[in-house]
Amino acid sequence: MANIMTSNTASTEGKKRRLRGGGRYGSLGDRVFDTCNIIFMLLLMVVTLYPFVNTLAVSLNNATDSIRGGIYLWPREFTLQNYSYVFNEATILGATFISIMRTVIGTIVTVFCSAMVAYTISRPDFVLRKFITIAFILTMYFNGGLIPNFLLIRDLGMINSFWVYIIPGIIGVFNLIIIRSFIEGLPESILESARIDGAGDFTTFAKIVLPLSLPVLATVALFTAVWQWNSWFDVFLYNSSEIKLSTLQYELQKILQNSNASMSAKSAGDAFANADNANANMVTPFSIRATMTIVASVPIILVYPFLQKYFVKGMTVGGVKG
Amino acid sequence: MAKEASPGIQTTTPKPQTSHIPLFFKKLVQQRVLLLMSAPFLIWLFIFKYLPLWGWTIAFQDFKPAKSFSDQKWVGFEHFKMLFQDEKFIQVLRNTLAMSTINLVLGFVTAIVLALLLNELRFVLFKRLVQTVSYLPHFISWVVAANIIATALSPDNGIVNELLMWLGVIKEPILFLGIPEYFWGINGLSEVWKNVGWNTIVYLAAMTMIDPAQYEAAEIDGAGRIQRIWHITLPGIKPVIIVLLIMNIGYLLESGFEPQYLLGNGMNVDYSENLDIFVLKYGIAMGNFSLSVAAGMFKTVISFILLFAANYTAKRMGESRLF
Numbered sequence: 093m094a095n096i097m098t099s100n101t102a103s104t105e106g107k108k109r110r111l112r113g114g115g116r117y118g119s120l121g122d123r124v125f126d127t128c129n130i131i132f133m134l135l136l137m138v139v140t141l142y143p144f145v146n147t148l149a150v151s152l153n154n155a156t157d158s159i160r161g162g163i164y165l166w167p168r169e170f171t172l173q174n175y176s177y178v179f180n181e182a183t184i185l186g187a188t189f190i191s192i193m194r195t196v197i198g199t200i201v202t203v204f205c206s207a208m209v210a211y212t213i214s215r216p217d218f219v220l221r222k223f224i225t226i227a228f229i230l231t232m233y234f235n236g237g238l239i240p241n242f243l244l245i246r247d248l249g250m251i252n253s254f255w256v257y258i259i260p261g262i263i264g265v266f267n268l269i270i271i272r273s274f275i276e277g278l279p280e281s282i283l284e285s286a287r288i289d290g291a292g293d294f295t296t297f298a299k300i301v302l303p304l305s306l307p308v309l310a311t312v313a314l315f316t317a318v319w320q321w322n323s324w325f326d327v328f329l330y331n332s333s334e335i336k337l338s339t340l341q342y343e344l345q346k347i348l349q350n351s352n353a354s355m356s357a358k359s360a361g362d363a364f365a366n367a368d369n370a371n372a373n374m375v376t377p378f379s380i381r382a383t384m385t386i387v388a389s390v391p392i393i394l395v396y397p398f399l400q401k402y403f404v405k406g407m408t409v410g411g412v413k414g
Numbered sequence: 415m416a417k418e419a420s421p422g423i424q425t426t427t428p429k430p431q432t433s434h435i436p437l438f439f440k441k442l443v444q445q446r447v448l449l450l451m452s453a454p455f456l457i458w459l460f461i462f463k464y465l466p467l468w469g470w471t472i473a474f475q476d477f478k479p480a481k482s483f484s485d486q487k488w489v490g491f492e493h494f495k496m497l498f499q500d501e502k503f504i505q506v507l508r509n510t511l512a513m514s515t516i517n518l519v520l521g522f523v524t525a526i527v528l529a530l531l532l533n534e535l536r537f538v539l540f541k542r543l544v545q546t547v548s549y550l551p552h553f554i555s556w557v558v559a560a561n562i563i564a565t566a567l568s569p570d571n572g573i574v575n576e577l578l579m580w581l582g583v584i585k586e587p588i589l590f591l592g593i594p595e596y597f598w599g600i601n602g603l604s605e606v607w608k609n610v611g612w613n614t615i616v617y618l619a620a621m622t623m624i625d626p627a628q629y630e631a632a633e634i635d636g637a638g639r640i641q642r643i644w645h646i647t648l649p650g651i652k653p654v655i656i657v658l659l660i661m662n663i664g665y666l667l668e669s670g671f672e673p674q675y676l677l678g679n680g681m682n683v684d685y686s687e688n689l690d691i692f693v694l695k696y697g698i699a700m701g702n703f704s705l706s707v708a709a710g711m712f713k714t715v716i717s718f719i720l721l722f723a724a725n726y727t728a729k730r731m732g733e734s735r736l737f
Contacts, residue, residue: 125639129531133544136528139607140547143562146573161571205455212452219441224452227459234718236466237710238690239697243479244466260462263455293447322555325672329698345557345676348564352591352679381561389558396553397546407612408619 144393147382151175155379174383177375183335184343188387191321191339194257198320203313205262207305210271211297232265245330252334257326261319267312270406274308275301311406314399318392344384351377473708479701493708503692503709509598510688514669516602518662524610526655529617530643548611556608560676563604567591591677597685604673616658617651624650657728664724667717689713 145165150158151174153167162168178184212218213225235241241260250256278301286296302309324341331337396403442449473493475486497503528548535541551559566573569587578584590596628646637645671690678686687695689709697706 119638121638125534126536129534130540132531133535133540137544137547140550140611142573143566144550147562147565163571164573208451209455212448215445215448218445218448219438220449220452224456227456231459231463233721234467234714235463236469237707237714238693239472239703239707239710240466240469242698243469243472244462248461259458262458293445294451297451318553322557324555324557341555341557344561348557348561348676351564381565385558385561389554392553393550396549400546400549403549404615407615 144389147385150379150382151386153379155374155376158379158382159376173374174379175387178380178383178387183338184340184384184387186336187338187340187343190254190337191341193254194323194339195317195320198258198261199313199317201258202262202264202267202316203309206264206267206312207271207302207309208297209263210268211275211293211301213268214272214275215293228263228265228268242329251330252337253331254337256330257320257323260326264316267315271305271308271312274305278304307402307405310399311402314402315406318396321392340384340388344381344388347377347381347384351381470707470711472704473711475704477704477707479703489704493704494712496705497708497712505684506687506689506692509685510667510669512598513601513674513688514666516598517605517669518666520602520606521609521613522655522659522662524606525613526617526651528610529614529621529651530647532614532618533621533647534639534643545611545614548614550611551608552612556672556676559604559608560673563600563607563677564591567600589681591679592681594682594685597677597682600677601670601673601686604677605670616654620651620654621647656731660724660728660731664721665717666720667713 146163149163149165149167152170152172153163154169154171155174157169209224209228213221215221236244245251245256245260250259282300282304283296286300291299322341324339324345327337327339327342328345332342471483474488474490476489476492477486532541532544535544567575567590569575569589572587572590574590575584575587579587590600624647628650629642632642632646667689669688669690671688674686674688675691675694678691690713693706693710693713696702696709
């Protein structure tokens, strides 16, 4: 959050605004408006950030002490016990590993495959161009639904396998569209000169188009990485009986589910099934939940401010092209 | 025939008697690299996106997973009839429509208001800081968000209860997620908290297209801030608002799945369960595949019609369609 230098679409607009403001800060009404606006924005930031700060404080606070309540912005009895407990659990360590693996592998595969298909449908003379484009775009309007998809994955033998995280999602239509429109915007002369030098389609794609498309590929990579990191439903649906393939988000989901169930049953006692009795004095479900929440969101919180402009570009470009 | 159809291609295929079909294959052979680059993904597309449609046959059968396709008993529209007589299904349909309508209205109004206010901020650095912070919840998963929301709404030291008690609005902590009638509102506000900042992007981009001369002219005419927002900025982004609104109506049956599933519990189930959860419960948990597929199919077909209608309307209105 410290990085406020990250540019966004509004920068040019800011310039216009300063020009038209002309240095005059206007009437009393204007100043009242500005003050209210700034107060509103500060409130918005508090509402957005407070839950994260509070969760961080709880995760760094002594677990038994947290039950007393009254933890707001910083820990009362600072400790790293919650984190050392979480990272000593074999399940959580394994889940962290799988989360990282699916994010890295899934992103590389998706970006490469989407770019390749996007390249083929950007070639104006490719005879299957229209057919492939329509075949992909149609799938935005319908899908087989939960059960048919589940049965398909089962029949393909992908239950309890790592590849169920990668293969069903290798190409997103949205990604395809924004990469295609980027490639179509590249100067045709560059591709033409490669062809004159004797480069085939694959060489042109790998050596010329891929490096030139880095900005849009970065956007797609980021969308994909965030989506992979945040996914839990495919774990729940296909791999819930294989603990080795669990992910951080799914482990956190199970903790949330347990605490929901205990809320309905009004028995807060054994909410966290994984916490064995030896540790019961040191950690509580409440603290574990907070700690896991931080662990599952920190990579994203650290990374997104620096990559914001790519996301914003993807939103504004992808939003109008079809 | 080939002569008049493809004069340009004549240079590469100088046989005048070629008809369309061999020409097509001839070109395909020439473009075999492109074909090799795309064919694996066409097969992938067919398997993962089109093949599951075959599964819709399950809705018309008395499906038993152990039996082969030819051994299944066909029952026609029996499951659809059952669906519409099922009180649970009607309730779930109500929840879906209610929540997506609330999300639609709330999401639109808050995003537009926030975009207008952000646009009025004079200090560029402050504006960027607010934007960066407001994007944060969009990037975190719903699992994390649901955890945060459940903690904030908790009756045991949850910040919302503490704040309301401190302000004297309530005397006893409220079990917010345990009161069914509150769920639609909680769901709508959660959606706003998570996505309002992100949803301003499109509007802010549209605002940069407004001619600054309009503002100068209005200022000279003595228009105040509110008047300028109302008469210049808002009309300036009107086309974008209309297109987004139409497109969103296309997604009316997509009320979301994750927030309802993650924040839902045994107490608020009558208001939190939507179509997607219904499909999941009947299909995966209870093993009633046929009824579940019928419900899923109903949703997809209606959505398909709505989306096409929305897309068509947006196009007719002369705006660039979104998808």
